């Protein structure tokens with residue numbers, strides 16, 4: 001196995017991030033500032049370093065439901081226009097500093113109306129923050145509007161995703177606890193989006209298995225799968241190493257349905273046991289359209305470069321593999337084809353060529 005790629009070098013590579021939650025990536029210092037400014041008094045600690053550690057440890061429970069409880073604090077300080085603008089701007093800055101050239105960042109507008117903001121005000125504040133934070137930094141950021149799967153506002157949020165699609169919103173998603181809240185609960189929202197020629201991804205196959213993935217694709221028509229790790233349950237590997245794909249796994253692979261994989265997050269919620277045993281290794285070897293993502297940089301104490309560094313160490317991935325994941329992600333973006341092509345040919349390929357030439 002070759003030498004793992006160094007983190008500092010991976011940071012130089014032009015990367016693409018499709019699955020990152022706005023309320024899962026705040027800087028601890030900012031949480032403390034915003035709590036003070038907005039009168040939020042339920043933080044477990046007001047020391048930024050201790051807070052950073054608290055989020056990571058509290059997210060390590062092995063259960064998605066408990067993992068999601070930590071979001072009370074980030075969502076709690078994101079209830080004003082100013083805080084949303086700041087969090088979005090800093091998100092763009094942090095991703096750009098990590099070498100991300102294109103990102104789709106998601107959040108649930110319905111969670112940010114506790115002190116009276118309208119859904120439109122929330123969406124406009126986040127778009128403004130991303131514009132400010134991206135300017136001059138060589139990054140383009142689109143947003144995905146998420147509806148919470150245990151709530152009943154998905155149709156309304158889907159309509160907003162369509163209304164704002166040409167001005168900063170790239171698509172739609174559903175998130176939250178998966179068990180007990182199947183994607184078909186929100187079928188009307190997905191059917192509406194399909195009639196509107198709109199794009200969406202669905203968190204599926206993370207805490208719940210194949211039925212969730214099957215519904216997301218065959219009932220709801222998802223363009224991409226958030227996580228999708230449990231597709232592994234439809235693949236058997238024989239003693240001689242030959243893999244046999246069931247009908248659903250074959251469909252996902254043959255239709256080139258993008259999997260937004262988030263390795264570290266999966267270890268924390270119990271969806272995988274270690275990076276080395278993470279299904280991403282097999283799925284990449286079988287040529288599924290795998291992409292690498294962060295999910296929640298704060299809860300997982302990670303960045304996209306760090307996710308790649310861990311994978312390089314566990315699976316021996318080199319520059320060609322990283323470029324493959326990156327081009328997969330760019331091909332899967334909710335962005336016009338000509339813009340995707342321009343980024344692949346004008347930014348990603350030349351960027352990786354420089355790194356390969358140096359190596």
Ligand SMILES: O=c1[nH]cnc2c1ncn2[C@@H]1O[C@H](CO)[C@@H](O)[C@H]1O
Pocket residue numbers: 021022023024064068071075106107108111146175176177203206265295296
């Ligand atoms: O990995 C995940 N699986 C399911 N839901 C998630 C995950 N990460 C975050 N959220 C949920 O999405 C909301 C909007 O960003 C967050 O508030 C959190 O509740």
Ligand SMILES: [Zn+2]
Pocket residue numbers: 019021175203226295
């Ligand atoms: Zn997620």
